Amino acid sequence: MTIGIIGSGALGTNVARALALKGISATIANRRGPASLAPLVAELGSSIRAGTVAEAAAADIVLVAVRWTDLGSALSTLPAWNGRIVIDGTNPVEFLDPNSSDAKDPSNPLAAYGIKAIDLGGRSSSEVFSTFVPDARVVKAFNHLDVSVLAQPEASGGQRVQFYAGDDAQAKQAVRHLLEAIGYFPVDLGSLTLGGRLSELPFGALSATNFIKI
Numbered sequence: 513m514t515i516g517i518i519g520s521g522a523l524g525t526n527v528a529r530a531l532a533l534k535g536i537s538a539t540i541a542n543r544r545g546p547a548s549l550a551p552l553v554a555e556l557g558s559s560i561r562a563g564t565v566a567e568a569a570a571a572d573i574v575l576v577a578v579r580w581t582d583l584g585s586a587l588s589t590l591p592a593w594n595g596r597i598v599i600d601g602t603n604p605v606e607f608l609d610p611n612s613s614d615a616k617d618p619s620n621p622l623a624a625y626g627i628k629a630i631d632l633g634g635r636s637s638s639e640v641f642s643t644f645v646p647d648a649r650v651v652k653a654f655n656h657l658d659v660s661v662l663a664q665p666e667a668s669g670g671q672r673v674q675f676y677a678g679d680d681a682q683a684k685q686a687v688r689h690l691l692e693a694i695g696y697f698p699v700d701l702g703s704l705t706l707g708g709r710l711s712e713l714p715f716g717a718l719s720a721t722n723f724i725k726i
């Protein structure tokens with residue numbers, strides 16, 4: 513199985529780091545192009561290569577690690593997904609300009625964190641995400657933990673729990689194998705609508721919960 517990562521920010525680089533630690537190959541891409549990733553691939557070694565977004569998107573399993581508000585620009589011009597597996601690592605939040613009125617909005621419970629929740633009209637974020645990747649098999653994963661712990665899958669004498677959710681059993685199995693290969697303890701939360709909602713930030717009951725399986 514080939515792996516692609518779209519987005520080389522906090523999430524994308526830390527997943528790449530976790531893969532590199534196990535020698536798992538992946539192609540990582542961003543908006544600025546492969547040359548901008550030279551320092552990262554030099555740091556991570558030969559298993560991680562820099563590519564274009566189209567190259568990363570051609571993999572068997574593609575992690576989308578861009579901000580929610582960039583989903584359209586990152587995904588709208590890509591070729592058909594044809595049933596390939598897309599991991600939704602996103603959360604439906606908007607990052608606020610600290611000088612904007614939104615950042616000081618007293619009705620926003622997340623203003624202190626510099627973010628606000630995006631209104632999805634009652635749908636789970638992966639349901640909405642799926643509309644950006646038609647015909648892909650979407651599995652939600654990598655979205656619920658602080659990125660700083662992703663490259664430490666073994667911790668406190670146990671394995672870090674990674675939640676995942678999806679509607680296609682084979683796709684979930686493939687993502688489960690990937691999570692196991694990195695060293696996490698994968699926990700299946702069920703469907704995108706139910707399980708995806710549990711783990712999504714900012715309000716999912718399991719979001720930001722950092723369990724260790726001992």
Ligand SMILES: NC(=O)c1ccc[n+]([C@@H]2O[C@H](COP(=O)([O-])OP(=O)(O)OC[C@H]3O[C@@H](n4cnc5c(N)ncnc54)[C@H](OP(=O)(O)O)[C@@H]3O)[C@@H](O)[C@H]2O)c1
Nearest residue numbers: 519520521522523542543544577578579582585586602603
């Ligand atoms: N940060 C966390 O702790 C965390 C944890 C779990 C999940 N998440 C979720 O993960 C997602 C990414 O968050 P982040 O913190 O990693 O964001 P980030 O640090 O801002 O990185 C975003 C990345 O997306 C790339 N990008 C933006 N538009 C693009 C486009 N049109 N084509 C290709 N690449 C594009 C950017 O490319 P350039 O570098 O070239 O600008 C950048 O590498 C968000 O949905 C977030 O909610 C974040």
